Amino acid sequence: MSDRYEIRFSGSGGQGMILAGIIMAEAAAIYGDKNAVQSQSYGPESRGGASKAEVIISDGPIDYPKATAIDCMLAMTQEACTKYHGDIKSGGILLVDSEEVKTIPQGAFKVLSFPIIGTAREALGKTIVANIISLGMIAELTGVVTNEAVEKAVLSRVPPAFLDLNKKALQIGFESARKLK
């Protein structure tokens, strides 16, 4: 199963976790030279409730579309962190929002903590781009897709008026992750 690289984005409905997953998959499969499958799971609510998006990236065909042994997981809320961290593999990475996730789960994985939503609010005045900051961080931390591919994927998804904002958010993500590594 080493030919699968598994990423899980988790948070609450409305935080853009599924969009982050879609963009990561596009970076790998459309703007990169890999195969990718993105899937998701959410409750019946359109806002709130724990939500997760999963991306499997591989050089070959991808059969099972869900995560089995996660290489890298993002948790933007305590609920999602508690509910979904169980599948992180030994030696994997857990990235949490330090203001949201106070109870850090124990496991044989590396935990990185960063105020993702707080940075979006303070540096850019918009918490809505917290998911793009987190996407930049995940790309930088995992190296599974190039930063150029992620940037192309982000810019192809956002309306022209918000290009700059998202570009900045992504750069903040890249830089923040570099400092955490």
Next chain:
Amino acid sequence: MAEKKKKLLQGNEACVEGALYAGCRFYAGYPITPSTEIMEGMSVRLPKLGGKFIQMEDEIGGIAAALGGSLAGLKSMTATSGPGFSLKQECIGYACLTEIPLVIVDVMRGGPSTGYPTGPSQSDIMQAKWGTHGDHPVIALTPSTVPEILTETIRAFNLAEQFRTPVMVLYDEILGHMREPVTIPNPGEFAVEDRAKPEVKPEDYYPYDDKFLIAPLAPFGSGYRFHVTGLNHKQDGFPTNDSKVIRENNLRIMRKVDINRETIWKNEEVMLDDAEVVIFTVGSTARSARFAVNELRKVGVKAGLLRPLTIWPFPDRAVAEISSRVKAIIVPELNLGQMTLEVERVAKGRCAVEGLYRVDGEPITPSQIFHEVRKYL
């Protein structure tokens, strides 16, 4: 010719691409999770292609309007999920007897009733076959990847047009909502079939002309006047009490699919040649099965996968053939044993048949299948 474009598409979006490629120009339906993206996509795309889209008052209205669209000559589709599929059953029977081409997509969710809208399920396998009353022909296709949803939707339209019958596309929530890279086919890359049109003058036309196994279908409004009823009918479409005509018609609508089943069947076989235990499954569960087969082979277990892309008519020949040379057929399904019953029927005790079921809104994992297969070795 346009350059081929690779896109990351959701299963439901690929369904829209397949339908439009096949020439679908009328959609009527009612939104329901996890199928709604099909309806949203059709509402955006159809008007730009000169097609028509209408959201009806409910699921029954959706399929009824789609039947009207098809009778008027446009390739038509409706899409739904389990609860809506239940509501559409009366009209599915109507389409079978009146021989109206139609594609019905059912993105399966957990049931019964409104069940679990956002979780995957394969609980409509038997509803597709027996949801409407009376003996009737059923063609149902079961894609397993996003690119396959596109190509199987094209095939569904082709079969509906060729056989003048409703064709169902069944897949589950995982496939409906997951995204994979898809290359949109260029025109001409896949065959697109159109229903036979009458070659006789309007006054000589019979909608169920008994000279044919499958009579040509004239579009309403083209000068060919004919009657359509869900009552047993004569070749002119009007009701009949003639027992010979009733019998012939009931047998003929079954026969038109039955004698062509070899061309309707479509199976993928993975490492079956030397297999001792074979997994039989469809849809997203087949992805878990393929993963498990690869892992089992790595540890020296001779496992294989038989994956039907046509679940109805049931792949009797393929199942009968493997049942005579394997120890066991394992049938994982996201229900409590609907396909297993069919496999048992066909295997006739020639090998063990064991179901592996899950109805908690979560997928059957590769490791569940891995461990189930190992029990038989």
